[in-house]
Amino acid sequence: MSFKIISTSDETNSSPTLPIPPLAPGPVQDTRHRGLHDLRISVTDRCNFRCPYCMPRSVFDESYRFLPHEELLTFEEIVRVAKLFHTHGTEKIRLTGGEPLLRHGIETLVEMLATALPKADLTLTTNGSLLKAKARALKAAGLNRVTVSLDSLDDATFRAMNDANFPAARVLEAIDEAAAAGLAPVKINMVVKRGINDAHVIDMARHFKGSGHIVRFIEYMDVGATNGWRMDDVVPSAEIVRRIREVFPAEPANPNYTGEVAKRWRYLDGTGEFGVISSVTEAFCSSCTRARLSTDGTLYTCLFAQKGYALKPLLREGKSDEEISNAIASIWQHRADNYSEQRTADTARQRKVEMSYIGG
Numbered sequence: 001m002s003f004k005i006i007s008t009s010d011e012t013n014s015s016p017t018l019p020i021p022p023l024a025p026g027p028v029q030d031t032r033h034r035g036l037h038d039l040r041i042s043v044t045d046r047c048n049f050r051c052p053y054c055m056p057r058s059v060f061d062e063s064y065r066f067l068p069h070e071e072l073l074t075f076e077e078i079v080r081v082a083k084l085f086h087t088h089g090t091e092k093i094r095l096t097g098g099e100p101l102l103r104h105g106i107e108t109l110v111e112m113l114a115t116a117l118p119k120a121d122l123t124l125t126t127n128g129s130l131l132k133a134k135a136r137a138l139k140a141a142g143l144n145r146v147t148v149s150l151d152s153l154d155d156a157t158f159r160a161m162n163d164a165n166f167p168a169a170r171v172l173e174a175i176d177e178a179a180a181a182g183l184a185p186v187k188i189n190m191v192v193k194r195g196i197n198d199a200h201v202i203d204m205a206r207h208f209k210g211s212g213h214i215v216r217f218i219e220y221m222d223v224g225a226t227n228g229w230r231m232d233d234v235v236p237s238a239e240i241v242r243r244i245r246e247v248f249p250a251e252p253a254n255p256n257y258t259g260e261v262a263k264r265w266r267y268l269d270g271t272g273e274f275g276v277i278s279s280v281t282e283a284f285c286s287s288c289t290r291a292r293l294s295t296d297g298t299l300y301t302c303l304f305a306q307k308g309y310a311l312k313p314l315l316r317e318g319k320s321d322e323e324i325s326n327a328i329a330s331i332w333q334h335r336a337d338n339y340s341e342q343r344t345a346d347t348a349r350q351r352k353v354e355m356s357y358i359g360g
């Protein structure tokens, strides 16, 4: 069996193929002994926000060609892939996008995954715009937790950062509803961009201190090829931690598990914790155990990948579970990704797949 690598560039037809030797089922490791513990599944490449760091409106406008419905993996196909990943050691599954709550019937997918993989940790990342209405159904369907993105509590800043004029108060209501529904603790993602929302870091920390929710401050990354990323716009996590600790004393806390991406900080007054995700200034490639399944069923082994592996043809051409399982294992065993360890201004300009498609 051989396997076609599809490319995000135009040389698709000249892409190499990856041989798939027979492999035993069971946990797999890549070339750096990293397991395959997490799978992020992008269930739609569409979104009702236009955050400039992710889907700038100038690119994702009326003429942008989103994937047609028939190109999307069906729920049955997603569940089949997730089960095969599980046999290779994947214990955490995150639904994302695009905006995952825009995918019609998302509660049904959650229920199908929860039924097929009762021991998996099933989570979802959302912009919160549709969460208030869906939180209880998602919990009832078997979702364990949610992460909600919220870049500022200052309404004008937030409306500008989502570029959809969506109010911050509605996201806060959704966070409360998610917690009330039992999707707790809620994690809150704030992407920090210098000069845009970095002045609101302390407000964000203050607001969620003592709430039981956990804010994670994320360094602005050079994902995709459309956000015009510049290092000058990145606020290093060390600076964020320093600023917060000046106001709210905090100490480092141990990771909850090996490979946890966020570095945890615990407030000394016992009011909880916050986290920082430092993909740019402190690469964590050495412990990166995440695979990503794009909306149309392409497997990517790095957020900054330029190439992926098309699983959809295997799913739709009648390949057996064993053959697809072998393919997944072989792809992972060949993996050597370490983009963030090597990031330069030049690599930042490379043409990479968009985050909304690959799954953030």
Ligand code: SAM
Pocket: 047, 053, 054, 096, 097, 098, 099, 100, 125, 126, 127, 128, 147, 148, 149, 189, 190, 191, 218, 219, 220, 221, 222, 223, 227, 355, 356, 359, 360
């Ligand atoms: N639409 C959902 C949301 O916003 O939560 C899920 C998909 S979004 C791509 C997943 C996460 O990626 C969000 O927390 C978002 O803030 C983050 N993200 C998007 N672009 C980013 C960038 N350039 N740098 C850092 N984080 C980014």
Ligand code: SF4
Pocket: 047, 048, 049, 050, 051, 054, 055, 097, 098, 099, 127, 149, 356
């Ligand atoms: Fe949409 Fe999430 Fe990207 Fe913002 S970060 S544009 S909400 S997918």
Ligand code: SF4
Pocket: 279, 283, 284, 285, 286, 288, 289, 301, 302, 303, 304, 337, 338, 339, 340, 341
């Ligand atoms: Fe993982 Fe790629 Fe990010 Fe490194 S750059 S941590 S390999 S996703």
